[in-house]
Amino acid sequence: MDYNIPLFDLNYDEQEEKAVVDVLQSKWISTGPRSSELEDMFCDYFNVGHAVSLTNCTVALHLAMEVLNIQKGNEVICPSLTFVATANAIKYVGAIPVFADVKGEDDLTIDPEQIRKLITENTKAIIVMHYAGFSCEMDEILAIAEEHNLKVIEDACHGPLSEYKGKKLGTIGDVGCFSFFSNKNLSTGEGGMLLTNNPDLAEKAKLLRSHGMTTMSYNRAKGHSTSYDVVALGYNYRMDDIRASLGIVQLKKLRADLEKRKKVRFAYERELKSVKNITVPFKNHPYFSSNYIFPVILTKEVEKNRDEIRNLLHKSGIQTSIHYPPVHLFDIYYDEKDEGLSKTESVYNRLITLPMYGNLSEEQVEYICKKLKEYAV
Template identity: 85%
Template sequence: MDYNIPLFDLNYDDKEENAVLDVLRSKWISTGPKSQELEEMFCEYFKVEHAVSLTNCTVALHLAMEVLGLQEGDEVICPSLTFVATANAIRYVGAKPVFADIKSEETLTIDPEHIKKLITDKTKAIVVMHYAGFACEMDEILSIARENNLKVIEDACHGPLSEFKDKKLGTIGDVGCFSFFSNKNLSTGEGGMLLTNNRELAEKAKLMRSHGMTTMSYNRAKGHSTSYDVVALGYNYRMDDIRASLGIVQLGKLPEDLEKRSKVRFAYERALESVNNIKVPFKNHPYFSSNYIFPIVLSENVEKSRDEIRDLLHKSGIQTSIHYPPVHLFDIYYDEKERGLSKTESVYNRLITLPMYGKLAEEKVDYICKKLKEYAV
């Protein structure tokens, strides 16, 4: 189906085209100077010591588990209202994801109080996901982690340049992970970044991303080294310079785009302010957000189902989505002992993601909200 108002619109122009052409003409298209430049930009923009460019956010999460020493038999607390990669990465190292509930309909991030109830002597880490680019309650979560000697991994795939107090998301815990998937705020098709202020963790991640090799191909091609050793069982998780060149342009555009997204969110909030049957999560959130998506939660009093309303919106030319089906309900994770996330399950059944991008015109926001008012009665 062709939509008059898509869920997302790629923020690309000739700058991205020219960046790719420059890399192609350089004759060096794998990991090299552009990947390094993107890492340096991240360090500057995010005020963090170390950045490691990678093929995607899933492998960033996997490497976070690896470099923090998580292993078989460990338990890692994470949200269920997230993309499945958050939990999959825990299983990659043999550990067990333990799913926590969200705080409420108003706050769709992991509940610190539920985290406390889930801690056992096997718990080794907490993974938070900053839903829609809105910060989790990091002071409480860090306090819990310190009290129980736990590591904290931030899945910040929704939150490039989002903030918690005076810090960027992804720089607060032990390791932060970012996604550059095609529909993210910063888009390179595929790609990701791992951030940390710990030099040892960064060096481990760099080693593991390239087969455990002591030097990279670009170093050898430029005569900085003529041989290499393999000192660890690593992976091929390297980003290439073609995608890195896109990331450089996209990161440069990001601050302006996020300001536009803030205005789109304000337009939505204003248009839906008097609609009793629709709740807008994260209203009056105190910190800057990337506004990666715009979720709404239908009231339990709405006569039509969530899926019926989505279908009507689609027939009106408006694309929607659901972020996300709870991970603990998937067959691969289904376990009766891990059910009982009542708030997550209740919200999921009433959750709709509306279009959100910087170029979304206010009249289109008004049209979306007009249709919602017609259907959500």
């Protein structure tokens, strides 16, 4: 159905169109100067040493496993309240995802105390996911990792330019991974980025993203080399310059768009402040957030179930979603370790993701909240 108020809206205009046309006219459309420019911009915007442009965030997570030498039989602790790609990347290298619970209804990020309890002699890494663009408790998680000699991977697909104590998310752990999927804050349709301050990890990621080849086509086309060797079993994970050109424009727009999203969040919080049957996670969060999505949690006193309320909102022209079905409940993961995930399951059963984008008007927010109040009784 067509929605009067969609869940998200692209922040696109003629700038993206011109960027793509410029690439087409350049006659170089695969990985090349635009991809390198986008990587340099990420290093600058995020104050990080190295950026590797990739086809999507899933492969960024996969390469994070590879470059950190996560192997078959290793255990990697991760949240279950995340998109399935977070856990899939662990499986790609034969490792075992061990799912941790969320902190609670007010904070849907991974619980550090749960992480500590789940560590075994086989644990090799922790993947955190900065839910909705709000930071996990990174100081505590890094302390746990240091104590047990564990690697930390940040799934920062929700959090471009989000911060934790003055640092950009995705630059705090060993490796950070970003998504440029069509509904993300920074959108290129498909695309992703791997960030790290470790030059060795960056070089390995660059090698593996292009079949383990010592040079790429653009280097040879420019006369920087005439041949190549293959020194590792790599993949075809390269970003093309068409998508990179979109990413360059989107990154330049990002800060202004996030400021608009912040105002949208304030409007939601104002409208829902006195509503007893709805909890708004991350209220009073102290650090800058990308506000990728706006989740609400229905209280257990609400008479209608979550899906009934979503259907009523849809009939009112308001698109909603659920971020996310817990990964440990999917058939493929049902046999994985999933003890102690009661908070995740409880939150999921009562969670609704409401529309969130920079151009959402106050009048639209008021209408969404009005309808939500009517139904959540």
